[in-house]
Amino acid sequence: MSSTAYGRDHEVVQRLRPEPPSAEELAADELVSGVEFDIFRHKMKMVAQEGKETTMRLGASTGMRWGDVAFGIFTAQGDLAVCATGIYFHALLGQLPIKFLVKHWRNDPSVGCNQGDSFFYNDPFYGGVHAADMGLAIPIFHAGRLICFAAAAVHTGECGGTDPGGLGNGSRSRYDDGILIPPLKVGEGYQLREDILTMLATMNRDPRTMILDIKARLAAVRVVERRIQDLIAEKGAAFFVGALRRILTVTSEAARRKVSRLNDGVFRQARFIDTLGVEPGLIKVMLTVRKKGDKIFLDFENTSPLIPDRPLNCYFQGAVALAALYLCGWFFYDLPANNGLLEAVEWKFPDDALVNAKGDATTSLAPLSMNTVYQAMFQCGARMTFSYDPERAVASWFTAFAVPFYGGLNQHGDPVADVTPEMNSCGAGACRDRDGVHSAGSFFASMSDCSDVETSEADRPFVYTFRGHFDGSYGHGKHRGGSGTGFGMMVYEVPAMHMGGFGNGSRHPATPGVFGGGAVPPVFIRTVRGSNYRSLLAERAQRPRNYGELYRPENPETGTPVYHDISMPIEPLNEGDTFYVCTGGGAGYGDALERDPRAVLQDLRDGVVSAWAARNVYFVATDEHRLRVDEEETARLRAAERAARKRRGKSWEAFHAEWNRKRPAPEVIRGYGSYPDPLDGMAAQDRPTAAA
Amino acid sequence: MKVRITECLDIDLETETWCCNRCGHPLHGARDDYKKGCLIAERDPDEVYPPELKGQEYGFRPDPNYSRLIEFYCPNCAVLIESENLPPGHPLTHELEIDIDALKRRHGR
Numbered sequence: 034m035s036s037t038a039y040g041r042d043h044e045v046v047q048r049l050r051p052e053p054p055s056a057e058e059l060a061a062d063e064l065v066s067g068v069e070f071d072i073f074r075h076k077m078k079m080v081a082q083e084g085k086e087t088t089m090r091l092g093a094s095t096g097m098r099w100g101d102v103a104f105g106i107f108t109a110q111g112d113l114a115v116c117a118t119g120i121y122f123h124a125l126l127g128q129l130p131i132k133f134l135v136k137h138w139r140n141d142p143s144v145g146c147n148q149g150d151s152f153f154y155n156d157p158f159y160g161g162v163h164a165a166d167m168g169l170a171i172p173i174f175h176a177g178r179l180i181c182f183a184a185a186a187v188h189t190g191e192c193g194g195t196d197p198g199g200l201g202n203g204s205r206s207r208y209d210d211g212i213l214i215p216p217l218k219v220g221e222g223y224q225l226r227e228d229i230l231t232m233l234a235t236m237n238r239d240p241r242t243m244i245l246d247i248k249a250r251l252a253a254v255r256v257v258e259r260r261i262q263d264l265i266a267e268k269g270a271a272f273f274v275g276a277l278r279r280i281l282t283v284t285s286e287a288a289r290r291k292v293s294r295l296n297d298g299v300f301r302q303a304r305f306i307d308t309l310g311v312e313p314g315l316i317k318v319m320l321t322v323r324k325k326g327d328k329i330f331l332d333f334e335n336t337s338p339l340i341p342d343r344p345l346n347c348y349f350q351g352a353v354a355l356a357a358l359y360l361c362g363w364f365f366y367d368l369p370a371n372n373g374l375l376e377a378v379e380w381k382f383p384d385d386a387l388v389n390a391k392g393d394a395t396t397s398l399a400p401l402s403m404n405t406v407y408q409a410m411f412q413c414g415a416r417m418t419f420s421y422d423p424e425r426a427v428a429s430w431f432t433a434f435a436v437p438f439y440g441g442l443n444q445h446g447d448p449v450a451d452v453t454p455e456m457n458s459c460g461a462g463a464c465r466d467r468d469g470v471h472s473a474g475s476f477f478a479s480m481s482d483c484s485d486v487e488t489s490e491a492d493r494p495f496v497y498t499f500r501g502h503f504d505g506s507y508g509h510g511k512h513r514g515g516s517g518t519g520f521g522m523m524v525y526e527v528p529a530m531h532m533g534g535f536g537n538g539s540r541h542p543a544t545p546g547v548f549g550g551g552a553v554p555p556v557f558i559r560t561v562r563g564s565n566y567r568s569l570l571a572e573r574a575q576r577p578r579n580y581g582e583l584y585r586p587e588n589p590e591t592g593t594p595v596y597h598d599i600s601m602p603i604e605p606l607n608e609g610d611t612f613y614v615c616t617g618g619g620a621g622y623g624d625a626l627e628r629d630p631r632a633v634l635q636d637l638r639d640g641v642v643s644a645w646a647a648r649n650v651y652f653v654a655t656d657e658h659r660l661r662v663d664e665e666e667t668a669r670l671r672a673a674e675r676a677a678r679k680r681r682g683k684s685w686e687a688f689h690a691e692w693n694r695k696r697p698a699p700e701v702i703r704g705y706g707s708y709p710d711p712l713d714g715m716a717a718q719d720r721p722t723a724a725a
Numbered sequence: 726m727k728v729r730i731t732e733c734l735d736i737d738l739e740t741e742t743w744c745c746n747r748c749g750h751p752l753h754g755a756r757d758d759y760k761k762g763c764l765i766a767e768r769d770p771d772e773v774y775p776p777e778l779k780g781q782e783y784g785f786r787p788d789p790n791y792s793r794l795i796e797f798y799c800p801n802c803a804v805l806i807e808s809e810n811l812p813p814g815h816p817l818t819h820e821l822e823i824d825i826d827a828l829k830r831r832h833g834r
Contacts, residue, residue, distance in 0.1 A: 296730075296831070297824035305812060307791050315791055315812055325824075416821055419731050426731075465732065505775060505785050511732075540788035542810045548732035549796070549805035554774070557783035584777045596783040623732050624805035645775050675803035682764025682798045692767070695814035701790050702812075709815045 041158045041215075045133050046350050049125065050375045051281045052110040052132075061275025069268075073276045074115075074369070076264060081106055081117035084257040085480075088185045091249035093242040096188035099454045100481030103127060104253065106261070106277075107170075107182040111135050113372045114181075114277045119479030121361040121370050122354035122403075123168075123186040126161035128372060129350065130154040131170050131182050134216040139179075144218055148174040151220035151251055153233070155192065156213045161351035163399045164192040164211040165199030169219075169250035173258050175270045181277060183257045185250040190438075190451030191239040194397060196603050197440020197450035200535045201397035202310045203602060204344040210397045212236045225251065238440055238450040284373030288365060289327035292377045295421050297325050300413035304405045307540040308600040309343045310398060314704045315541065315697060316345060316387060317711060318402060320356075320409035324417060331356055331380040331410075338385045338706045339394055346390035347399035347406075349382040355407040355477075356380075359414050362479060363425055383712070398600075401537050404432040404477065408544060411462075411476075415547045428462035428469070428508065428550050430476035431517060431617030433543035435459075435536035435556040435599050443494045444526040451493075452535060453522075455500075458483035460507050460515030460618030463550060468632070469515030469619030471502050471641065483518065494527040495612075498566060503580035503615045504636075504643045509650045510550030510621025511628050516641055517553075519580025519615035523566050524606050532612055533603030534558045540598075543617065550621030551650070556599045559583065559613040560606065564592035567609045580615045581643075625650050626671050630662045728832060730823065733799070733806040734759060738834050741825055750801035758819045763797040763806060765817075770794075789813070 065073075085104040092098055103123030106115040111132035116124035134152055138144040146152075154160060155167040170184035194201040194211030201209055212233070219229045230247065234240035265273050300322040305315055316337040323330040331353070339346055357378065361370040368374065382389040388406060390396050411429045419426040440450035461473035475481050486497040498521035507514035524530045537543050542552035569576050569589060577583045577590070590611070599614070606612060633653040636642035638660055647653050652674050654666035683691075696708065707713040727735040727744060735744045736755045743752040743759035753762030770786050771779075773794060778784030787794075787810070795809045795817065809818060 297827040299822035301818055301820050301822075303811070303815070303818050305791070305810075307788075313791075412820075416731055420729060423729075505777070539783055540790075541792040541812070542787055545810050546808065549808050551808070552794075552810050554785045555783070555787055596778075596781060598783065626805065643775065649772070678766065678796075678798045678803040678805075679764065679800070681766045682796075682800070682803075683766065685761045685763075685765065688765040688767075692814060695793075697812050697814075698790055709812075 042133060045136055046129055046159065048132050049350060049353055049372060051112045051285065051372055054278055055110065058274055058278035061271040062279060064272045065275045065279050070276055070279055074280060077106060077115040078117065080257055080260040081115045083260065084183065084185065084253045085117040087253035087256050088187065088249050091252050092187065093245035094187065094189045095451045095454045096190060097246050097249060099457055099484050101188050101457070101478045103186045105184050106257065107131050107184065108277050109179045109181055109274070111182065112281055114280045116370050119362070119481060120477055122358045122477070123166065124370065125354045125357055125372055126350060127168055127184050127186050129161065130159040130168060130216045131184065133159055138216065138218070146172050146179070147221065148172070149221055149223040150218055151225065152216045153219040153247060154214055154216045156215045157396050157399065158348060159215060160186065161348055161354055162403065163396050164194060164213055165189060167246070169247060169254065171254045171258060173261055175262065175265045178270065180265065180270055180273060181261065183254040185253050187246060187250065189243060189246045191237055191242060191440070193236045193238065196533065197238050197531060198438030198452055198533070200438050200452065201344055201395070202533060202600055204310070204395040204397040205342045206393045207395050208393070210395050220251070239448050241447060242451070280369060281371060281373040284369050284371055285376035287368050288374045288377040291365065291368070292324070292329055293327040295324055295417055299323050300417050302409040302412040304409045305541045306345060306401055306405055306537050308537045308598060309340065309345065309704045310600065311602045313540060313598060315701050316704050318388060318405045318409055320406065320413060322413040322417065327377060329378050331378065333382050333386055333388050335710045335712050336383065336386045336388055337704065337711045339387055339390060340704050341392065341394045343704065344395045344397035345387060345402050346394045346396050347388055347402045348396065349389045351399055351403045352382070352388040352406045353380050355403040356410045358407055358477060359410040363427065364414060364418060401433065407476070408432040412545065412547060423465050427464050428510070428514060428547045428620040428622040429544045430462050430473065430619050431459035431544050431553050432476060433536045433538040433556065433617060435538070435614055435616045437522070437532050437612060437614060438535050438603070439530055439532045441494065441530040442527060443492055445492065449493060454484040454489060455518050455520060455616050457481040458518040459616045460517045462619040463510055463512035463514050463622035465622065468512045469507065471516040472518045473515050494525060494530050495522040496525045497521065498523055498576065498611060499578055501579045502641055504641050505554060505581060506615050507618025508544070508546040508551035508553050508621030509625045509646060510546055511623030511625065513621050514553065514619025517616040517618040521577070521611055521613045523564070523611045524608050527608060529605045529607050531603050531605050534597060534599045534601035534614065536599040538599060538617065544620045546621040548622060549624045551625065553617040553620055556615060556617050558597040558599060558601050559594055560597065561590055561592040561594045561611045562607070564590055564609055564611045566590055566611050580613065583613055626652060626674060630664070630667050634660060634662050726832060726834070728828060730821065733804055736823065736828065738829055738832060745799040745802060745804065745806070747804045748799060748802035750799055752799070755823065755825050759821065760797055760817055764800045766796050766798070768794040768796060
C-alpha cells in the first residue's frame with residue numbers, strides 16, 4: 034500500500050464535508066450558466082433516480098427489493114453531489130469509501146482506479162453503520178480522464194457474522210460482526226472477478242442474495258455510467274465537472290442561509306436505549322445543539338461511554354450522518370441532498386463515547402444508537418424550527434425497528450438470512466395540523482415499502498397469520514401518531530427456523546412525543562411454541578385478525594407463549610411455532626385534551642383507538658352503541674382532568690424534593706457510565722476533547 | 726410583543742418572560758428554564774397505560790426501573806406544555822435556551 038499503513042484510515046473518515054474545489058472545477062465554473070445549470074441538476078436527479086430504481090428491480094435482499102437503497106453520484110474527489118434515496122445517510126456516508134479509494138488506490142500501481150473497474154465495500158468504519166450495509170462504486174471516465182463516481186449502497190441482509198440476518202445481538206467484538214471489507218476492487222475491464230465473488234459468497238450464509246445484490250448494484254451504476262457519458266457527449270466534460278461542483282456550492286450557501294433564519298440558542302435532548310444487546314440495560318445519548326448564526330453545532334458530551342464488548346456502539350461518522358438524515362428529510366427538505374449541507378453543521382464527539390466507536394469495538398447494532406441520535410435531533414429540530422416554520426416541527430416517527438431477523442433453509446431448500454420488510458412499515462409522527470400516517474414507512478428510508486405478504490412468503494419459510502394496524506402502537510396527543518404494523522408469522526414447511534428480534538424500546542419508550550404528545554408504547558415479541566395455529570387454520574376456526582386480538586381472553590391459540598425483549602437473542606423455532614411483533618407507530622403532538630372529540634370518535638369507528646384510551650387519555654365520553662360523542666359529559670370529564678392536573682402538579686422545588694431521591698437499580702445502569710451524567714467524576718484534564 | 730416558540734410557549738420580549746400560549750399566563754424568566762414556572766407531575770402508570778399485560782415483564786407500559794413519565798402543566802389553564810420520559814431521578818432536560826438578545830434583535834427590539 035503506497036499511502037497508509039495497513040489498518041483503518043482515521044484521516045479520511047473525517048472528510049464528510051466537501052473537499053476544496055479543484056483547479057479544474059474552479060476553471061469550469063464559468064461555463065455553467067443559470068438555466069443550463071437548472072436543466073443539468075434536474076437531469077442528474079433523474080439519472081440517479083434511474084440508478085435507484087434499477088438497483089431495486091434487480092436485487093434480492095429485503096432492503097434492496099423494498100427501497101432501502103441509496104444511489105449517489107460523486108465528484109472525482111468523492112463528494113456526494115446528487116442522490117436518489119430516502120435513506121440519505123447511506124448516500125452521505127457513501128463518499129468515505131470513495132475518498133478512501135481516491136486517496137489510496139487511484140495511484141497505487143498494484144490496484145489502480147481505471148475505466149471499467151468496480152469496488153465493493155462493507156467495513157462500517159468507512160460505510161459508517163454496520164457490516165450488513167454494503168456498497169459498490171465505479172469510477173466514470175471520459176477520454177481517459179476521471180470525471181466522477183457512481184455508487185449504490187444497500188443493507189444486504191446477511192454478512193456472515195456470528196448471528197444470521199446481519200444483526201448480531203450477541204456480538205462481542207468487530208470480529209463477530211461478519212466480513213469487514215474496505216474498498217476492494219472486485220471487477221476490472223467491465224468484468225466482475227469470479228474468484229472474489231466466490232470468496233464473498235463463501236463468507237456468507239445467503240450467497241445467492243449476496244451475489245445478486247452485488248450484481249444489481251453493478252448493473253445500476255453501469256446504466257448511470259451510460260447516461261452520464263451521453264450527457265458529457267452533449268455538454269462537454271468541463272461543463273459536467275463544473276456543474277457537479279456548482280451543485281455543492283449552491284447547496285452550501287442555501288443551507289447556511291436557511292440555518293441563519295432559525296432562532297439562535299441551545300437545544301438539548303437526552304435519549305435512552307434500554308438494551309445492551311442480548312441483555313437489558315440503560316444507556317444514554319445526550320445531544321446538545323447550539324445554533325448560532327448560520328451554523329448548527331452538535332455536541333455529544335455526557336453520552337454513555339463506549340461498551341467495547343456490546344454491539345450498540347456506532348462510529349461518529351454514522352452519528353453525524355443520522356443527524357444529517359433529519360436535516361435532509363425535514364429541515365432542508367427543499368434543498369438538494371448532498372454533503373454541501375454539512376457546511377452548515379459542525380460537531381464534537383467525546384473520545385470515550387458510545388457514538389464514537391474505536392478499536393475492535395463491535396457496531397453490529399449501531400443502527401439503534403444512530404437512530405437514537407436521529408431521534409434526539411428530531412426533538413431538538415422540532416423546538417428549533419417551530420418559530421421559523423411550524424409545519425416542520427413534527428413529532429418523531431418510530432425509531433427503533435422492532436422487526437424479526439432470521440436464518441435457515443427456506444421451503445425450497447435454499448439458504449436464507451435477512452430481516453423482514455416491516456422495518457419499512459412504522460407509523461409517522463403527528464404534525465401541528467394533522468395526525469401521523471398509519472404504517473407510513475420508515476423514518477430512515479422514506480422511499481421504501483414493506484412488501485406484500487405473498488411476495489415475502491414466496492421464498493421465506495413462514496406464513497403471515499395477520500398484518501395490520503394496532504390501536505395501541507402510537508403516541509397520543511392533540512394529533513396522534515400513525516399506527517405501527519402488527520403482524521404474526523408461523524414457521525411453515527421447514528423443520529425449524531432461527532429467529533430473533535432487532536430493536537429497542539421494550540422497557541423505556543424509544544420514541545417520545547413532542548410538545549406534550551405521548552411517546553410510542555413499548556414494543557416486545559411474543560412467541561408460541563407448540564402452537565395449535567396450523568390446526569386452527571385447517572379448521573378455518575376463528576383466529577386473531579390483528580395484534581390487539583392476541584391479548585384478548587377469547588384468543589383460541591394454545592401452546593407455550595413466551596414474551597421477549599424486542600432485542601431477542603436468536604433461537605430456533607419449529608414448524609408451526611408462531612412469532613408476533615408490532616413495529617412502533619408515530620409519536621404524538623400536543624396535549625391529548627385538546628384533541629377534537631370528533632377525531633377520537635372517528636378513530637373509534639376506524640378501530641385505531643381503543644375505548645380505554647378514548648376515555649382515559651382523551652377524556653371523551655361516547656355512546657359505544659350509537660358511536661356518538663356525549664359533548665356535555667366530555668366537557669365535564671376534561672374539566673375534571675384539568676383540575677386533577679392542578680392537584681397533582683408540584684412546584685419545581687417540591688417536585689425535586691422527591692424526584693432527586695430516585696435512582697435506577699445498579700443492574701439497570703451497568704453500561705451507562707456515571708449516573709445521571711456519564712462524565713461525572715472524570716477529572717477535567719481527562720474529559721474528552723473534540724475527536725472530529 | 727410575544728413571539729411563538731413552541732406549540733404552547735411564547736416569549737414576551739418586553740418582559741423577557743416565558744408565557745403560556747393558551748392563556749397568556751407568565752411562567753418564568755425567558756433567560757432561564759421555562760419548566761421552573763410549570764406545575765410538574767410524575768404520572769401514575771395505572772392512569773396512563775392500558776391494563777393489558779399489566780404485571781408482566783413485557784407489555785404496553787414501560788418498566789418503572791427504566792422510565793417514568795413526567796408532565797409539565799401551565800399553572801393557570803393546566804394545558805400540558807411538554808412531557809418527558811426519563812429514568813428515575815434523571816435531571817429534567819433544559820431543552821430550550823433561546824438567545825434572548827438575538828431574538829430581540831431579530832424582531833427589532
